[in-house]
Amino acid sequence: MAGKSKQDEETFRILADAPVNFYSGRISCIRSKLVDLEVEAVLFFDMKNIRYLIGFSGSDGVLLVGESRVVLMVDGRYVTQAKGEARGAEIFEYSDKIDGIVEVMTDSGLQTVGFESVAINFDHCLSLKNRLDGLELRPVSKEIGSLRAIKDQNEIELIKKAVEISSQALISTLELVRPGMSERDIALELEYRMRGEGAEKVSFETIVASGRNAALPHATPGFRKIELGDFVVIDYGAVYGGYHSDETCTFVVGxxxxxxxxxxxxxxxxxxxAVDSVRAGVACEEVDRIARNHIESAGLGKYFSHGTGHGVGLDVHEAPRISAESDSYLEAGMVITIEPGIYIPDLWGVRIESMVLVEENGCEILAGMPKDLRIL
Amino acid sequence: MAGKSKQDEETFRILADAPVNFYSGRISCIRSKLVDLEVEAVLFFDMKNIRYLIGFSGSDGVLLVGESRVVLMVDGRYVTQAKGEARGAEIFEYSDKIDGIVEVMTDSGLQTVGFESVAINFDHCLSLKNRLDGLELRPVSKEIGSLRAIKDQNEIELIKKAVEISSQALISTLELVRPGMSERDIALELEYRMRGEGAEKVSFETIVASGRNAALPHATPGFRKIELGDFVVIDYGAVYGGYHSDETCTFVVGxxxxxxxxxxxxxxxxxxxAVDSVRAGVACEEVDRIARNHIESAGLGKYFSHGTGHGVGLDVHEAPRISAESDSYLEAGMVITIEPGIYIPDLWGVRIESMVLVEENGCEILAGMPKDLRIL
Known part of the structure; x- marks a missing residue:
């Protein structure tokens, strides 16, 4: 069995089980915002935010954080898991989600409640509003959208471990890559190796794009076989303790x-x-501009068809965005990607992506693959 | 390299590339509903519906289907892919999604447009509504929620292939399972084998839950090692040509x-x-009741904490729901799961799940694993 997990269970537990006071600190942070938000409580629908705030890692549920109560609402499938994982929260079981929310909010005597308006669909939101007679729901997604942007030491350790797992897996996968191997088989071997190195899952569907396919920023690995002279773009990542890595390497074959x-x-x-420009206080759009200006000055601006980067943590894409449209500023403790690319339709493409930890006076490139041109 | 994909590229292309007239038939079906919906066009945000209607398999975009125009709106990352994949649709490139939708709708001179209200978040919907002066947006998710429920022959072939891939992978994985092997390692081997058998990805994060963990319907595979006397619940599936399989087996060890x-x-x-009750015309809630009554009559009703099943196709969970709350009826060509379970907290659990194809006078159990008690 080649895939015996190398992960050390004890290390995992230490890193992944954040101390209870991490969670209580995060809840206090939400409570401290209630006055400014002009609400008595906030309803969370984003499962990553719920995991961040109380440690529950299930895939469905709703969290109410108020001044006096913290209530996790789940259906029957998740009650046992919620009891085991959720820190500092009452567990409330519902059979219908909207009914459950209405009951908890009514029992709590709340009048004005903020809600994650980007994490609930329009239909559900309307049903909920229609059921909450006399209670006002106020969208607060913008105000709490950067809740998880600044990472603490525990989170940074988990991200570094995820980066280490994924780059170790890529190093051993590259030994197999040669002309004639298909994109799908490279992706499969890489994902298998990431899991074998201890990833609980992969961060996203691995991209292995060769030849003309490399001109598609979001290509799906296909049957195309690697040929001599190909660029091969590999965009990949591992999840460890809930935290993601995200890196892209472009190699040349032969x-x-x-x-x-x-x-x-x-x-x-x-x-x-762009990496050199990263430090606390710099505007995210400035980092994007630096990468973009360089590509534009080479006359290839129209082939750089996406933003320069994004935050990474419990989600592979989270705040802040590093793009021309961003109005955020970098802060120490943020973990972001820098990933410029040039994609020439029907010819080939190149993307180079690293994760960096923002510091007061610069940044730390999180260990990963070297980014100098490598010919396989 | 153990993972060399067994999939035959030619077979895949034949099955996965639905003929163009499939797509035009599906677009006609939407157009035929416009009058009843009292709208001139429908805006689709659900990427699986977009794939179903025009064949575009990217992970971001918006589709407008009107009487005269079919427009796929994508950002720069997806333009090349959209041009290659989308059948019978104009491609419109946006840099901001809301701006793009507004421009296309305004240029089309539309006044009343339906939209997928369960596939857009509340914030985006509000931004869109605020920008569309004089144009009415009408939620139509309920009316089109069963768009993909009835499968055609091509879709059924793809689902059968996905089922075959996943059960072949489980058969070979079971040869490895013995006391001392961890849940994570079983999940890893199974997923690797599904990919090796030709799955383009796994349907969802594989569940391998042993011992007390088997009492959690949605457990995440952990470090727990299999012990003699354990129930081991394995809930798993493969994706082939975009179509999912979903099956659960419960084994006993030793x-x-x-x-x-x-x-x-x-x-x-x-x-x-429940399987015996499946045929066209039967209420979905009736199928749920038959499974539930049986478990309740054994005095274990409170331990069956979820619905009896769901449709499967381009999504692993889609219409119809087989639950007490469902108001749908089975129709020939639907593919659904039947998956009752009993979960006794802190002790163990059992779930048995099969996929079936609804027929006029009964159903076809899609080939998969036998469901008789098996001791490993």
């Missing part, structure tokens, strides 16, 4: 043209310049 | 108590009775 070498260099320089 | 044998038998009978 031989390389001058044009490929040139474009790789442009993306690498854009990546390096 | 030896079994009388009480375990009895409870397994109750769940198995509930499963069999």
């Amino acid at each position: 031989n390389i043209t001058d044009r490929q070498r040139e474009v790789y260099g442009i993306v690498k320089d854009a990546h390096d310049r | 030896n079994i108590t009388d009480r375990q044998r009895e409870v397994y038998g109750i769940v198995k009978d509930a499963h069999d009775r």
Whole structure:
């Protein structure tokens, strides 16, 4: 059995089980915002936020955080798990979610409650509003959207472990890559190795895009077989203790043209310049601009068709966004990606992505793969 | 390299590339509903519905289906993929999604447009409504919620192939299972084998729950090692050509108590009775009642904490629901699960799940694992 998990159970428990006071501190942080939000409590629907606030890792439920009560509402499938995992919260079992929320809110005598308006669909929200006679629901997603953006030491350790797992898996997968191997088989081997190294799952569907497929930023690994001279873009990540890694490497197979070498260099320089610009206090849009300006100055701006990066944590994409539309500023403790790319339709593409930890006076590149041009 | 994909590329292409007229038929079906819905067009946000209607398999985008125009709106990451995949649709590139929708709707001169109100979050919906001066948006999710419920022959073939892949993978994984192997390692081997058999991905995070963990209907595979006398619940599935399989087997390891044998038998009978009741025209709640009554009559009703089943297709959970709250009726061509379970907190649990194809006078159990008690 090649896939025997290397993960040390004890290490996992220490890292993944944040001390209870982590959770109570996070709940206190929400409570401290209630006055500014002009609400008596907040209803959370985003399961990652619920996990962050009380430790419950189930895939369905609702959390109410008020001044006096913290109530986790779940259906019958999750009651036992909730009792085992949720810290500092009452457990309330519902058979219908809307009924359950109405009952808990009414019993709590609340009048004005904030809710995660980006984490509930329009229909459910309308049903809920219609049932809550005399109680006002106020959208607060914007105000709490950066709740998890700044990571504490425990979270950073988990992210570093996820990065280590994924890069170890890529190193051993690369030994197999040669012309004739399909994108799907590379993705399969890489995912298997990440799990074998201790990932609880993969961060997202691994992208292995070769040749013309590399011109698709979000390609799905297909049957195409690697050929000599291909760029191969591998975008991959592992989850450890709930925390994600996210990295992209672009390799060349066998031989390389001058044009490929040139474009790789442009993306690498854009990546390096953006990384160099990262420190607390810098506007996210400024980091994006630095990467984008470099690619634009080479006349390839129209081929850089996405933002420069995003926060990573319990979600693989979370606040802050590193893009032209962002109005956020970097703060120490944020973990973000820097991932410029150039995609030339029907020809090929290059993306280079690293995760960095924002510090007061710069950033730490989280250990991962080297980003210098590598010919396989 | 053990994981060399066995999948035959040619077979995959034939099955996965539905003929163009499949898509045009599906678009016609939406158009035929416009009058009843009292709208001129429908905005789709659910990526599975978008894939179903035009074949685009990207993970972000919006589709407008009107009497005269079918427009797929995507951002820069997906333009090349959209041009390659989308059948019978114009491609419109946006940099901001809301801006893009507003532009396309305004240019089309529409006045009343239906939208998938369960597939857009409250914030986005509000932003969109605020930007659409004089244009009315009308929620139509309920009316089109069963769009994909009845499968055509091509879809059924893909589902059968997904079932075959996943059960083949389980058969070979079971050869490895013995006391001392961890839940995580069983899940890892099973997922690797599904991918090796040709799955493009797994349907959902595989559940391997042993001993006390088997009492959690939605357990995450952990470090617990299999022990003699354990029930091991394995809930797993593969995706092929976009279509999912979903099956649950419960095994016993080594030896079994009388009480375990009895409870397994109750769940198995509930499963069999529900399967026997499936045919076109039967109410979904009736199928649920048949399984539930059997478990209740054994005095264990409170330990059956979820619905009896659900439709399966491009999503692993889709219409119809087989539960006490369902107001749907079975129709020929639906593919549903039947999955009763009994979960005794802190002791153990049993779930048995099969996929069945609804027919006029009964149903076809889609090939999978036998469901008689098996001692590993």
